[in-house]
Amino acid sequence: xxxxxxxxxxxxxxxxxxxxxxxEEREVLTNATQYPEIRTELNAIxxxxxxxxxxxxxxxxxxxKDDILKKIDEISSVxxxxxxxxxxxKSGGGxxxxxxxxxxxxLPLLLVSAIWGYFGYKDNKxxxxxxxxxxxxxxxxxxxxxxxxxxxxxYRTAIQFVNNENTRTVAMNGNKKLxxxxxxxxxxxxxxxxxxxxxxLPKPPKNMQYQLxxxxxxxxxxxxxxxxxxxxxxxxxxPNAQAYAISLEERGGxxxxxxxxxxxxxxx
Amino acid sequence: MNKKHTNIEDKxxxxxxxxxxxxxVLLHEYYSPALYGIILxxxxxxxxxxxxxxxxxxxxxxxxxxxxxxxxKLFTWLAQITRNASKDALRxxxxxxxxxxxxxxxxxxxxxSLSHVPHIADSGLRKTIDSLDxxxxxIIDLLYFQGYSHSEAAKELNIPVGTLKSRxxxxxxxxxxxxxxxxxxxxxxxxxxAN
Numbered sequence: 001x002x003x004x005x006x007x008x009x010x011x012x013x014x015x016x017x018x019x020x021x022x023x024e025e026r027e028v029l030t031n032a033t034q035y036p037e038i039r040t041e042l043n044a045i046x047x048x049x050x051x052x053x054x055x056x057x058x059x060x061x062x063x064x065k066d067d068i069l070k071k072i073d074e075i076s077s078v079x080x081x082x083x084x085x086x087x088x089x090k091s092g093g094g095x096x097x098x099x100x101x102x103x104x105x106x107l108p109l110l111l112v113s114a115i116w117g118y119f120g121y122k123d124n125k126x127x128x129x130x131x132x133x134x135x136x137x138x139x140x141x142x143x144x145x146x147x148x149x150x151x152x153x154x155y156r157t158a159i160q161f162v163n164n165e166n167t168r169t170v171a172m173n174g175n176k177k178l179x180x181x182x183x184x185x186x187x188x189x190x191x192x193x194x195x196x197x198x199x200x201l202p203k204p205p206k207n208m209q210y211q212l213x214x215x216x217x218x219x220x221x222x223x224x225x226x227x228x229x230x231x232x233x234x235x236x237x238x239p240n241a242q243a244y245a246i247s248l249e250e251r252g253g254x255x256x257x258x259x260x261x262x263x264x265x266x267x268x
Numbered sequence: 269m270n271k272k273h274t275n276i277e278d279k280x281x282x283x284x285x286x287x288x289x290x291x292x293v294l295l296h297e298y299y300s301p302a303l304y305g306i307i308l309x310x311x312x313x314x315x316x317x318x319x320x321x322x323x324x325x326x327x328x329x330x331x332x333x334x335x336x337x338x339x340x341k342l343f344t345w346l347a348q349i350t351r352n353a354s355k356d357a358l359r360x361x362x363x364x365x366x367x368x369x370x371x372x373x374x375x376x377x378x379x380x381s382l383s384h385v386p387h388i389a390d391s392g393l394r395k396t397i398d399s400l401d402x403x404x405x406x407i408i409d410l411l412y413f414q415g416y417s418h419s420e421a422a423k424e425l426n427i428p429v430g431t432l433k434s435r436x437x438x439x440x441x442x443x444x445x446x447x448x449x450x451x452x453x454x455x456x457x458x459x460x461x462a463n
Contacts, residue, residue: 008437017436029338048443048447050341052408053343060301060304230445
């Protein structure tokens with residue numbers, strides 16, 4: 001299977017968006033288990049959409065949490081509750097009399113509380129507003145904390161990738177024609193993932209483009225043209241590459257490198 | 269670079285599997301604003317949205333044994349349940365509305381104590397996302413927030429399904445770029461190279 005083509009087909013995005021049939025979903029899962037780069041890609045898509053959703057988060061009104069917990073309690077213990085409710089009905093007698101008097105006892109209490117409630121209303125509204133604002137602030141903090149946690153997790157993953165015993169780093173430097181240019185290739189031999197990062201590279205002249213090459217047994221292998229990426233990009237994994245090079249070509253690239261500007265050998 | 273889980277996610281999943289209600293407390297704490305945000309995008313009524321959010325938590329609780337971390341992140345599962353519940357609620361409220369025209373209109377935002385101004389949780393992140401091309405946000409919004417199928421979204425945007433699919437991928441790639449996950453790698457690589 002051509003993993004790059006598979007990823008580029010957009011099927012993983014559809015998987016995360018829940019737009020696949022169950023058969024297709026199974027296929028994606030099998031592939032994700034088999035190929036780590038597919039799993040990595042899936043994770044990245046999920047994380048991006050999760051963060052996007054976080055940016056659109058809205059705090060639900062305060063009392064809702066209690067309602068939810070109450071409902072969960074209800075569905076978790078439906079039976080015991082019903083048994084308890086039946087008991088008072090059966091015991092009749094004195095209790096029934098008391099129940100008959102209940103409205104007369106409750107009515108005055110209700111009146112008092114209504115008056116109390118009326119005067120307390122304004123205060124309450126104010127408190128409600130303050131508590132809602134505080135609730136919102138708390139949510140903001142939590143969302144921010146979650147985002148930072150994700151970020152830390154990402155740092156950890158990135159450090160693991162770069163420091164992984166199977167990751168090889170190739171520093172590529174500009175030659176005489178492009179002094180000071182610097183790019184890096186990070187290849188993980190186990191997961192067969194390669195990242196290409198531009199550290200310093202001048203903008204190419206108009207109608208020109210840089211093209212990345214791997215050198216395998218003195219033969220250049222085309223890894224594609226690129227416009228200077230701000231972030232590292234995943235590129236083809238080329239097994240047995242002895243060196244990497246960047247040439248300056250006419251827009252669209254060339255079949256063979258014509259004007260090599262940046263070069264770096266793999267150290268063994 | 270395998271499974272990426274934050275600790276809190278693992279904790280919630282473990283509690284859910286044990287049937288511990290603490291899972292719901294934590295889920296509410298960490299995810300309810302995000303899920304509520306999705307619901308509001310679909311149902312547009314706060315009264316209905318609150319019902320749907322309750323419904324979502326009940327569904328999560330009842331189906332907790334169905335979550336499988338091999339299939340994806342907890343949030344992806346939650347978002348899927350949320351989208352489906354919202355769409356169902358919208359459908360049945362429309363149905364009710366057809367039969368009883370005042371149903372929704374009377375309930376929407378009239379009670380000032382119930383309606384509170386939707387608040388965007390993280391303005392920094394929001395600003396970053398605002399720099400995303402509208403062409404891309406509208407696609408993500410339709411598919412992810414409003415739960416459109418590909419064919420529905422293609423119809424809505426008046427483009428072929430094939431174009432929609434490739435644009436979806438571009439949109440999410442662009443989103444990933446903007447969210448700067450990979451930017452962090454750049455910094456790291458620069459740092460590591462400098463040493």
